[in-house]
Structure formats: structure tokens, C-alpha cells
Amino acid sequence: MSGIYRVAERAMGMNGATWARHANPWSVYTRFTMLPLLALAIWSRVWVGGWAWAGLLAVMIWVWVNPRAFPPPASLDNWASRGVLGERVFLKRPDEVAAHHRHWAALLSAASLPGALIMAVGLWRLDAVWTVFGTILMMVPKIWFVDRMNWVYADWLRQTGKELGNV
Template identity: 35%
Template sequence: MADPASADSSTVDQRSLHARLEDTFWRRHSNPWSAGTRFAVTPVLMYAIYHRKWRLLAAAVTFTVVNPVLFREPKNTDNWFSEVVLAEEAWLAEGKGTTDLGYPNVLNLLNGGFGALALASAIRRKPVGTVVGTAGIIVFKTWWVEAIRRRTGVSER
């Protein structure tokens, strides 16, 4: 029979590791190059799908996945890109979620709708839908992160 005390200590260690990894994720993702290039990758993803450039799509997806830890922790977070990442971290830590019908989270629902439009249009090679959908993704993501930046007070630190 396992010792309950040792089970508790391993759970604490795992949570501690999880907390450290999460902290590292957010600190590194607050690098303005990380946040900025995440915005730029959306059109690349849609371009790759639209033009059936599968290696480019694989590279863009890989970049999206590793991006938050690819860059070093910034020396200074006194810039818009860093602030919106720190605001997102604070927003999620407060348990406010990202999608519901209340403002500002409704903006992410709209973002998702535009994402569906962009993806479906890119697959069907419909240029107007692809461009409108991609622009909508960027507009509503930008609007959402700016709204939570203001609501969390990150810009006032």
C-alpha cells in the first residue's frame, strides 16, 4: 500500500512543476517578438491552406506551437504586445475565460466565426471570404486583447 504522505508530496511537486512551466510560458511569451509574430502567422496559415502549400502550413503550425517559448523573456515589458500577453495571463488567472456572451469575451466568439469563414474559404479557394475571414480574426483578436489589457489594468503598472 502506498504511503499517502508520499502521494501528496508527488502531487505538490507536479503542481509546482506545472506552475513553473506555466510561469516560464507566460514570461517568454510576453516578449513582443513572440506576441507580434503570433499575429503575423494567421495570414501565413490561411495563405498556405489557400495555395495548398503543405510544407508552409506545417512550418506555420509548428511555429505557432513553439512560438510562446521560442523567444527569451523580455528585459522590458513596457510595450503593447507584452502588455496584452500579461493581460491575457491575468485575465485567465482570474478565471474569466475566453468565450462567453459577455463583453469582452464575445469578441472571441466573433473571432471564431471569422476563423471558420477564413478556413472554409481558404479550403474552397474563395479569395474574398479568405481575406475577410482572416482580417476578422486579426481585428477581433486585437480588440479582445486590448479590451482585457484595459480591464486588467496591466497598462497602468
């Protein structure tokens, strides 16, 4: 499963500077807009027809721009920043991450799949209840994943005494 995370990291073009900017809480919290915006872009086919592709493209651009859109945070002492730092440790130093964290990360990633299916059916049928429910079912495990990455970072700091610059 960790290979999937690394492929996503490479596809996003994440490097040290981008990760530092992504640690800004504004980057983390605005990232949670992506699934609702994706659903809206797909749903908009009803209102704008083929122009819905422009909305979809805008969402995909936002996915790429978001980790670069904000400056590095003045402080890393907050839930969102620590979640990003934990994800960075999880990706760069997986052998230093406890097995139970790796296990839960895989479970939480897989847990969003039923939500994706429900959201897809809702978007196909233009059923708002299914679409919203599926979106929520996808977002909850992602938020929980960020919380788990806080735990990863806290454990890693206790074990190594290193800071982000040494990750």
C-alpha cells in the first residue's frame, strides 16, 4: 500500500519546499473542499453540458496547486501541520513508522472506497442524497488519516528526537 502513496506523491510533484508549504493549515483545510468541488463539477453537466469538463479541469488544477498555494506556516504547532509532517515521515521513512500506524493508514485509505462507489452512483443517477452521503463517507476516513498522521509524527519525534528538517 505504501507504494500507492509514493506514486501519488511523485504524481503531485511534491518536494521539500512543497511539503513545507502544504504544512500550512490553510492548505490542509482547503484540501477538504476537493471532493465536494469534484462532485459539483460532475453534477454541473446537468446545467452546463460539456462545459462541465472545464469545471472538472479547474478542480484537477486546484488539486495540484493547493499544496503550493500558501506560504510555509509561521508555526507547525497545530493539528493540520502535524498531520502533514506525519505524512511526510510516513512516506519518507516508512521503516521508522510503527506497524500499527501502517496498518491503520492502509485501512483508512481502503475505507474511503465504499464512499467513492456510493458517490459515483449518486452522480450517475443525479441523486443528491447518495452523492452527499458518498462524499461524506470518503471524507471521514481522510480526516481520520490526517489525525493518524499526527500520531505518527508524535511517535516519530519521541523515538528519534528529530525535527522536520531532518526528515
